[in-house]
Amino acid sequence: MSIVSRNNVRVRGHGQRTMIFAHGFGCDQNMWRLVAPAFEADFKTVLFDHVGAGQSDLTAYDAEKYSTLSGYVDDLIEICRELGLTQAVFVGHSVSAMIGVLASLKAPELFESLVLVGPSPRYINDGEYVGGFTAAEIAELLDSLDDNHMGWSASMAPAIMGNADRPELGEELTNSFCRTDPEMAKAFARVTFTSDNRSDLPHVTAGTLILQCRDDIIASEEVGEFVHRSVPNSQLIVLDASGHCPNLSAPGEVISAIRGFL
């Protein structure tokens, strides 16, 4: 099976430089639908789904490989190598911000710069460090995934089909957006919310832009500042947007922040 179909890789746009966008826990590459097209005139853009999400090849899911972030990191590196990318711009949301950081440490030639949207190197509080969640709260999250997937996989999926209200978004995206196999979603949640990559941050050499939202319970401003302090060559921009998904709620702000950085 090819890497391109495994990760549902989509290449658009034209330009000497390439931007690769990675989605976080919860949804798929359509998370970038309001952002990536803005760069297609000057950049080649690459979007993909992590295995287990969106329209990735679910048969490629290997519970052991994806039991740590490094499984996802290896996939990202493979995609870049398959497409012959070097010195690209990596744009990662949520947990994929850390996946990009780890990939840049493992294969420094791939990315000349990193754009981290709502990054968090560790979600669970640890002594002085405030990740935003207690271990018990994360345990409760992992338990409660079952609750939602009962209604989610069976009843929710058909509800996502129709998209009469926003026809401009197209049908193909709503069919898969946010739909994940419950077991894979659970594993991805575990990997995401139990990860600790704080010690990796000081080794980042790529120029890094951190986009921080206000009022983001998943990755708070405190966490954004921690990332900024830890990554040597980094710049922090606090957006006006609130919540965890500025790529959907404030795409214009995200686009102009990235443009300014590049």
Added chain:
Amino acid sequence: MTPSDEKSPMPAEDLEDLYENAPCGYLSLQPDGRIIKSNRTLSTWIGIPADKLLGKRLRDLLNMAGRIFYETHFAPLLRMQGHFQEVALDLITVDGTKLAVLANAYEKRNDDGALLFTRVTLFQATERRSYERGLVDARLASDKAEAAMRSELDLEHENAELREQFIAVLGHDLRNPLAAINAGTRMLRKDALSEKSLGVLDMMEGSVVRMSGLIDNVLDFARGRLGNGIGLDRNANDPLEPVLLQVVDELRSSHPGREIEIVSRIVEPVDCDRGRIGQLLSNLVGNALTHGAADLPIRVSAMTNGTSLELWVANGGTPISKNAMARLFHPFFRGEVRVDQEGLGLGLHIASEIARAHDGVLMVTSDPQETRFTFSMPLVDRVN
């Protein structure tokens, strides 16, 4: 109906009351996600008055797990498609307990597409949630039981395979000492021996024949079980008849005192593995010697009739019981034998496997007059 009923006007629905006391909770969110209006039903459920809800976000009413899920799944979904439906959430009531609800939400936009409100409807789902929990638990339990059963089965298969490999190796290793005994009896026979010693040698040679037959059966059985099946070395050119006669001769000499008659008329070439057909006959006659009446002759017939080869072995004595008939060709079936005659019970099984490998059949009829095993196989020109 009375006239007065007809005249009284239908009471108009009180929309204000419908909103406040609807059988579901209502919330309206501003574009920034903050609560701008909510109904009394919701306040009653969670014990927080409406004015205290103003300015909060929906996620503030949720437990932490729900907040994470809301931010990573439902907020993007709402933003992307303008609505979500049947989302399972837990509201936290004023005393800290969880209230399971199902939520639907729709964005209300103006003509320019700008977001005005997000309207959220909440339905109590405590019963439903606990039922779903039960379903999940039941599924987990059944998955677990299935996995346990599967691993037990795998272990059993592994054991069975080991056993059969053991049989195959053992059978093979027994052949060498048996060959040595056979050579030894032949050497002893050259010396001048007493009548008694010669009798002992006869018995020993008979035992060697019987034992090598048993080993052949065990090996074939193990091979068949290990998935290789019974291999055939077919040959239509060499005559079958001498092989059959030799088998009968050997059995006669190892069973002095028993009468074995053979009638043979094989006039067409038989495309078969002659050694295997010999083994089949040996097994059938061996079976007749064990189970047939000792004072009645065993009759063997081998004929071709233009389309098939028919080989049968008949003996007199007690007929095979109906019960035994059903399992006759199963491996390790031993019928009602005397202890001193006990074999492995593989003879008939192997014979039926040999029949099958030749596209033939092995059948049995049994009544007080006669028990007869009949093997028939088609005579086909396999070359053309």
